[in-house]
Amino acid sequence: MSRSRIVIVGAGFAGYRAARTLSRRFRGAAEIVLINPNDYFLYLPLLPEVSAGVLEPRRVSVSLAGTLRGVRLVLGEVDGVDLAARKLSYVDPEGASGELRYDRLVLTVGSVNKLLPIPGVAEHAHGFRGMPEALYLRDHITRQIAMAAGGEDPAESDARCTFVVVGAGYTGTEVAAHGKLFTDSLARQHRRAGSGLRGDRLPRWMLLDIAPRVLPELDERLSRTAHRVLTKRGVEVRTGTSVKEATNEGVLLDDGEFVPTHSLIWCVGVRPDPLVEETGLPSDKGRLCVDEYLQVPGHPEVYACGDAAAVPDLTHPGKYTPMTGQHAVRQGKTVAQNVAASYGYGERRPYKHNDLGFTVDLGGLQAAANPFGVPLSGPLANAVMRAYHLAALPGNRVRVASDWLLDAVLPRQAVQLGLVRAWSVPLESSSPETAHAPAWSGHGYGPDGNAAEKPSQG
Template identity: 45%
Template sequence: MSRPKVLVIGGGFAGVECLHRLEHRLKPAEAELVLVTPTDYELYLPLLPHVAAGVLTPQSVAVSLRRRLRRTEVMPGIAIGVDTAARSVTVRNRTGDLRELSYDYLVLAAGSTTRTFDIPGLKEHAFGMKTLAQAAYLRDHVIEQLDLAAVATDPAEREARMRFVVVGGGYAGTETAACLQRLTAAAAARFPRLDPGLLSWHLVDVAPKLLPELGDRLGANAMATLRRRGIEFSLNTSVGAVTADSVTLTDGRVLPTRTLVWTAGVVASPLVGTLDAGTVRGRLTTTPELVVPGAPGVFAVGDAAAVPDLAVGGDAITPPTAQHSQRQGKAVAVNVEAQLRGTAMKPYRHRDLGLVVDLGGTDAVSRPLGISLSGLPAQVVARGYHVMALPTVTARTRVLVNWALNSVTGDDFVRTGFQQGRPATLQDFEHTDVYGAGVTRK
């Protein structure tokens, strides 16, 4: 008899944790394990700003799937459609060909993409911070702006190239602005013709406060720290239009710049829209057991799932954080095992352990277990948390060594040029245009 097939979509925190646990809990004869993912690594997303700033190498945050998953078949590609009635998934592989995969149990851990709005020029000119390629590209671009500013003969061009705008006052935006500001401040010293006083970093957010999830006190501490470094803030403000050389804000100001980094939140993967299933705020509705109602054999976890937050109660759903994704991946593995063996499933319940925001150097704000910290103690907690959250000893070692080397030797501010000449839009990096294309329903 053929083994039941457990098909997992997405090689992020939730998907990989699910398969890693299933490999340990199930005997090889009990199930066939298959993973569909566009990359052959699990990305530790919270440390992407460190990659963009050159503090960590890309390999440090890219954990090899074949190192973690020894029995799982890893299929390179993007799942672009799900037919729950036929129990099949349409996959577009790396060459563009389509393939139909059947399943007995499906775990949707497709993650999220950058949230955008209908702002003129945004999709054409904004840089993102959601993938490893985007972080590497952004680093090259930022250093290139300093190179070009150093030889510019037009003062207006030099000023525009040395102005950087980040949109989004959450974790990703704040950490990206903080880490890259440190990069440019240090790099400017290597350019004798550049006036460091012309460096300008601008953080824009529609919310009235920075990092509202951390509370007023820590948010204010973070703003004060970044202001001391020269970062400007425009809160209660958004972007009205973007061109190749300027950003127009909704308050009427026009900021000449060649760099707009867009980190204004995420939305569930477009794969969610191909299912005939209920959603909450664009995420798949699930039961506390992580099951998608009305879709036999289908589970959903991570950023693509609206999982009831039993620790909070009411209508609350778990936020799209790495912490919840990792733990939901472990929990869904237990419930898939229960389905295979005919035992009772368990509801997912986890109370957030706290939040950490690394502002670079010795600066950070953290709230572990409800305790507010800032400065060096917060940085120790933040980096300690990241090291422990990394899934392999190899990844932890690489990160620790990189941090140590950077603190002692600094950066050489080298542009790799690996992606020079390739399209750099959000859609090009995140492949948001392929979902549902070519999918047929039986």
């Protein structure tokens, strides 16, 4: 075989696993190119722990060059695919354009924040899909508690100590669970320092969802465990409720209540990366249509998997596989095997996988899990959850375990560095994995990148 080029777009769960499997299968017989905006694989399940100061950012950021031997990394964001010419175009981190030809193309571009047509949300809310958003949230939370502690207006202090999370799925539930522990710790530190926080009141967290229960996509036993832990911790869980309007002063709920807050955290779900529709290929609700072998019909050289692909669920005929990391990892392995099979390395196989169970991190020693259908809660579930994450992490295991140990014996570090500003993490973004540059005109930003006018949620 002449040296062929296999291009993988996106280094999420599916893309990373595909690249790793292909590199081991071909061992230099083909050129494997991975194009991604960043030089790391982000382990998303542990991102809430980054926003709450439990883990340092690099712990969940696994070096691509350091762990994918034999894979050429190209830093860039793909903005076009020419199927006829078998090439794609991209923009690198410094704004320069480039092109890559391919013999096989694997699209694993993942997903972005899901938007809803609610007035003010795009301007005043922030999502939770990438490292910049997690770092912004950690700084924002720390800053709000500090400003509340130093302020003299009780109403403003209460608003700064109120955090509203919309969406009680995996992400929203974990963000609220970790966030409550984080802000309670920050408040206690400021009180010991003689702050102006009133009495012994702790920061207020609200978790909203239009569904009838938290974690509506999971087993009801996990849902009940999560609800019990959250409410006992002091999180106000409001099901059947959502946001009607967001303003700079707070949020208006659909039941008519207005909640003064400077913190609206948007976790309502995800939608496939917009690049899918830009290819012009058939899609279903934004997900690229593929067959059970993860190939795009009519284009045998193009494959897709992960959140961006509508993969037939052979365990539930007539449905597509859910957009979860568990499916993405296994689809990445299958797509690599099928790409290799197209060159005569082994035989292709359809994608078929039964869920092995789920884990939900509830912060501290609390978690909910159902490995192989066995419901667990409390410290035991937490141990299962952490063991699973350490096994699934492709690197940094010792560092993650060390951070967990330190968090158990030392107080949380309460500093905000101000490196990620509100305008650099807009909710409406096709690339939440990268921080955005400031708008130089029309938005009040000066040449130093600082806001001439106070930005929302800043």
